[in-house]
Amino acid sequence: MRKIIDLDSFDRRLLELVRQNNLEPARILADKVGLSLSAVLRRLRRLRDEKVIVADIAVVNPALTGSALTMHVLVQMQQAGPQTMDNFAREIVRHPEITGAWDVTGDDDFLLKVQVGSMEDYDVFTRRALGEDKGVHSFKTLITIRNIIENDVARRPLRDG
Numbered sequence: 001m002r003k004i005i006d007l008d009s010f011d012r013r014l015l016e017l018v019r020q021n022n023l024e025p026a027r028i029l030a031d032k033v034g035l036s037l038s039a040v041l042r043r044l045r046r047l048r049d050e051k052v053i054v055a056d057i058a059v060v061n062p063a064l065t066g067s068a069l070t071m072h073v074l075v076q077m078q079q080a081g082p083q084t085m086d087n088f089a090r091e092i093v094r095h096p097e098i099t100g101a102w103d104v105t106g107d108d109d110f111l112l113k114v115q116v117g118s119m120e121d122y123d124v125f126t127r128r129a130l131g132e133d134k135g136v137h138s139f140k141t142l143i144t145i146r147n148i149i150e151n152d153v154a155r156r157p158l159r160d161g
């Protein structure tokens with residue numbers, strides 16, 4: 001079980017700021033949170049060392065990089081046993097079109113977020129990744145019309161200390 005990291009109000013404020021823009025210079029962050037530059041750098045280093053901050057990434061606009069269509073795919077497996085589920089989970093990570101995947105409860109077994117450039121690309125993907133030979137019984141595709149909130153990690157609540 002993972003331990004919960006104690007975050008004080010300065011840590012939470014720093015996290016709010018770097019979740020919005022992790023390229024903000026530490027001297028500006030220091031001004032915004034009311035700490036010294038060295039204190040901000042020390043806190044950010046600790047937050048990274050303790051895996052509170054797990055990545056510093058660039059969020060890329062998929063419409064400008066050839067992955068303009070987003071599908072949410074509900075997958076039902078032929079058999080929902082642990083071996084079938086684990087095999088499928090290992091298999092789907094090999095497909096770069098899948099940008100999110102969850103093992104879910106209910107009538108469906110998996111929820112996949114798939115990003116492709118065209119419907120033709122999606123057809124090729126489904127034949128390659130969601131065939132009966134992969135243990136898939138059926139799948140249902142929900143096509144995104146417009147994004148309302150797109151993986152906005154800055155919206156995730158931080159536990160109060």
